[in-house]
Amino acid sequence: MKSHYLAILLLVSSSASGQESAHVAPVHAQTPEDESNSFLLPLGYKMQLVLSEPEIAEPVVTAFDGDGRMFVAEMRTYMQDIDGKGEKDETSRISLHISTKGDGNYDKHTVFADHLKLPRMILPLGKGQLLVNQSDTSDIELFTDTNDDGVADKREIWFKGGPRGGNMEHQPSGLIWALDNGIYTTYNTYRLRWTPQGPEKEDISPNGGQWGLNQDNNGNLYFVNASGEQGPNTFQVPPVYGNFNPRRQFADGFRELFPAAGVRDFQGGPGRVREPQGTLNGFTSGAGIEVYRGDQLPAELLGDVFFGEPVGRLVRRAKVALDGTLKQLSNPYQSKKSEFLRSTDLCFRPVNLTNAPDGTLYITDMYRGIIQEASWVNEGSYLRKVVQQYQLDQIIGRGRIWRLVHESSKPTAQPRMYEETSSQLVEHLGHPNGWWRDTAQRLLIIRQDFSVVPLLENMVRDDANPFARLHALWTLQGLNRLKPELVREKMADDDPRLRANAIRVCESLYRSGDTSFQADIVRLSKDPDPSVVLQSLLTAKYLAWPGHMDFITPVVVNSKDPGMDELGSYLILPPDRDNHEFNDQERAFLKKGAAIFSTLCASCHGTDAKEVEVAGVKGAMIAPPLAGSATINGHPNGGIDVLLKGIQGPIGGKTYEGLMISMADNDDEWIASVLSYVRTHFGNSASWISPADVASERKRLANRKIPWTESELIESLPQWVPSDQMTVTASDAPEGAGLAIDGKMGSRYSTNRFMRPGMWFGIELKQPTRISGVMLDTTPSSNDFPRGYRLEVSTDGNDWSEISKVTGNQGPVTDIQFAPTLAKKIRITQLGSSDSFYWSIHELHVSEARD
Structure with missing residues (x-):
């Protein structure tokens, strides 16, 4: 290990001057054993290898089904050379891995789904069922293994979203079935809801997320942003209520990074380098966010937020502190200038993290040289030179799955939920491991077994475990078996988490017609717990009953909650003006x-x-x-x-x-x-x-x-002729013609009478100019465009040439393009009529031709 670490230090120092040397040692792939020696972790923690090549290659997502079987999405065509050639070939896959002895050693491997285009999202449903989203489409397919051989033999469209484009970084990820039974993704401004008749689509606010999505024990979602170099975002409130990103949600210095190694392969270039180490100094590629909710790592990690920084070769751990209702993230290793997990292996690329059935945390390591997509490594870019210099593009076709454990971790029983009765699934709703609670809730809703409704109702009322009460409540919501009196009981629960979630749950009853819940929501705005008050306001704005802002605004203004100072502004801002x-x-x-x-x-x-x-x-x-x-x-x-x-x-x-x-x-x-x-x-x-x-x-x-x-x-x-090089006039209301070229979209020239054939608008240039276009913009008065026009030009005002003639309606912007023509005077003549609208021009532009 010492010699390996020395080699890394020599590699880093060889480029410490800020000018890359032309002769440096190339980066080489390490064996899984050598990589395991590269990890730097707090005392008591270690990384166990779960899977590696050749069983998997280019892994990006890991998910577990109800029997603890592990699905791995593999982007096998991702950046197989520096230009990303063949990246969209349909040769990627989803593999399935089974521990036949139930001991966490995955010894049986199959290809569950093959010939895919860069699969991005997976979500297990019932036995043998997997929802899959591939790149370049918003469709979600359902793959089914009908004969239990570990290979899907049935494939159908589950949600028809249609084609989509965008760079690999700018397409959705996630596919998380959250506590509220919504299925969420990044990028998309909608969530899906599973029903026996098929998915339902519901509009929500933009979320600002990119690669990775997870929830905490209260069902609050955590997104993470890479391109904006922000790290986590949109985690204050669920995105159905808006995109809240207040300035105080990070402690000072949170975005500073402390990697163990690096070779300046950062898209941001030299400005992102910490000298003299040559390591990344701040977020650039946050990915794969997960809130730890398991039961086999120390309790100090519960509720902490983890996400990968694959460019920095590390995993960040963030503590979540509350200032009233405001969540604030901090790096507990900030004072030591360190991170929870770092690697000196330059190919360690943690792109995703997953809470596992065994109560630990799994880390998906894409293990490769180059992690950036081709658009960031194009010819002439800073990054391309570094990649070529260290031959990072040569390390492809590998991948590892790691299990984070602690010396206190103990073996646990492998789940067998598909074999269990619905009553047995209900018992898991109070499990100390959040993965079990989430999976049991999902399977109960998919089964649609209403015989367990009394069990669920009793659990909501009487179970001493607040997590059991919480998941049972949402399971009833997902089964569409909520009773108003039970929801109102939970609005008075001793635990504020239950009171707040009861408000959220009542939204479905309200939207189904029971508007009597308005009084309960208003009453809970006086709750002693600020999280309950905030939820009452969020729900009121979401339901938008008549006069809801008259209720929300004084609560925000008079609140003594320090978090409301920032969160409240998102609630009472006026609509887009x-x-x-x-x-x-x-x-x-x-x-x-x-x-x-x-x-x-x-x-x-x-x-x-x-x-x-x-x-x-x-x-x-x-x-x-x-x-x-x-x-x-x-x-x-x-x-x-x-x-x-x-x-x-x-x-x-x-x-x-x-x-x-x-x-x-x-x-x-x-x-x-x-x-x-x-x-x-x-x-x-x-x-x-x-x-x-x-x-x-x-x-x-x-x-x-x-x-x-x-x-x-x-x-x-084409360059627009400056307004001071033009004079304008018009057949009607000529005194206002100058408003068409004053540079202000809010003002306008208007004929001040309804449109009639023969109305004209004239432009004179200071000197004869080769022009190639004229644009009349009437967008703010969107119906005042000309009903057909003739455009003529002249060099002397005597001889005129017709350049363009169009009849019929044009639309708010009349953009007239033509071959370069010499002109000193321009005239646009109205050819049509309107008995309802004037002819207006908010802004007029003349394009000077480029030679």
Whole structure:
């Protein structure tokens, strides 16, 4: 072990100057035995090898079914070379591993499902049943092994979500059946609910999560964000109530990392390096979050949050402290500048953690050289040079599953839930290991065996174990067998966790028509426990009964709970002030864009689109602001081109730590919706972008393979003629014509009478100019667009040439593109009529042609 560790130190020090040497020792894969010697853990803890290659390769998710059998999703095509060639080939799989003696040694292995495209999410249901989601689709399939041979022989669509695009990092993960019987994923703004008739889809708020999702003993979900370098997020309240991320949810220094080894293979580049060690200094790839809820590790870990940092080769443990209702995470090893689990093996890649039936914690180790996807390792990038230098791309096709144990851990019985009666499953609802409670609840609901309802009701009323009462209550909810009088009894339970969850449970009864619960919810806003008060407010806002804000606001304002100072603002903020400008169809389009922005873009650009500081690096920002951005507010093609091809290098003379990768895997509507949202919010007032606009640019740029630099992007875009180089007039109300070029979307030129053929708007340029387009933006007055138009140009005002003529309705943005033409004067003539709307122009732009 000493010689191995010395080699790592020599490897690290060889690049400590900040300039990578051209001659360094390549990184080599270690055997599982050697890797086990690389782990640095607190006294009494150790890592036991459960599985390794050749039984598995490129593992990313581990899950256990009701009999304790272990499923492993294997992304066998992930980054098999530095360019990710063949990554979407359908040769990945889900393997099944069984301990035939029930002793935790997995000695029987089968391929449960083969020929998959990078499987991302798995959830065991009944015996032989596994829900599976693959990459590039929102469909969830049900794989079934009907003859119990460990191989699925039946495959069907369980939830039809449709195709989706996006980089590998920017697609959902999770598939967690939570305490509230919702099935949650990251990224998606909906949850699913299992029913005998099939899944039901319910809208929820964006969650900001990326890879990994878990819950605590109270059913509160924990997401984790990688690209925004945030670590855990959206853990204050369940996402059905909103995306709450108050500033005080982390203790000082929480985002600083203390790895044991590194070779500067960080996407953020030199700014993310702690000198002279060459290790990662802050979050960059948080993944696989799990709240420890088992019974075979020391009690001091119960309720602690664990997640991997695969770029840092470590696992972070976070303590959860309460300041009233506000949760705050801290690193218990901060003062020692250390972490719970670190490795000196540079191929240790902990991408997921799982509470296991045996009461321990399993760690899914993808064990590989390069962990970043191809978009972050493109030609010319900082990271590509480091990867090639250390030959990290050569270490592929491996993977390990580890079991975290303690010297006090003891063997436990393997579950056999599929063989048990429903009454026996009910007994597990009070098990000290949360995995048993969750699995028993899920199986009871899937069985739909109503004979156990009296047992469940008795457990809710009389069991001394609060976890048994809690899970029994939610099991009744999942079986649709809740009685209002029982829920009201639990609203008076001695344990505040039961009172708070009784409020949540009553939501389903309220939405089914029993609005009498409104009085109970209001009454519980005076509960002595702040968590119960908070839940009463969350439920009131979720149910949104008439006048609910009149109830919520004074409770928030008068609260003495220190956590309510921040959490309360999320409850009483007014709705988005910009939404009044759009009709219902447009709002639906923008809602999609808002969800994409909140879930994906905000982590790097900020929830207010005004930048996010890099954790641990004062003054360094992850990505440029979008509020007020010239690219966002300028020619529509600017934002489209960046999303289609990405951009690298300095922006506005400033270097950012993040990298804007291509989003071209997403469809045209996805790109158009998020760009339209950003261009019409955060103080921006640019034009709407349509899917057709994106499709046109996608076709034009089909042969471009590399990201833009800022100078290349600017050079490629048509430039708008500055407003001070134009004078404007009009046939009707000419005194207001200048409002069309004042740079303010909130003002507008209007004919002040209904549209009639022959109305015209004229533009004169200071000098003859080669132009290639004219855009009339009427988005805020979305029905005031011209009903057909003719565009003419002239160099002298005498001889006019017709450039474009269109009849019929156009839409809020009239974007007229044409071959470069020399012009000094431009005239747009209205061809149609409207007896309901004026002709208005909020902003007009003339594009100067690029030679």
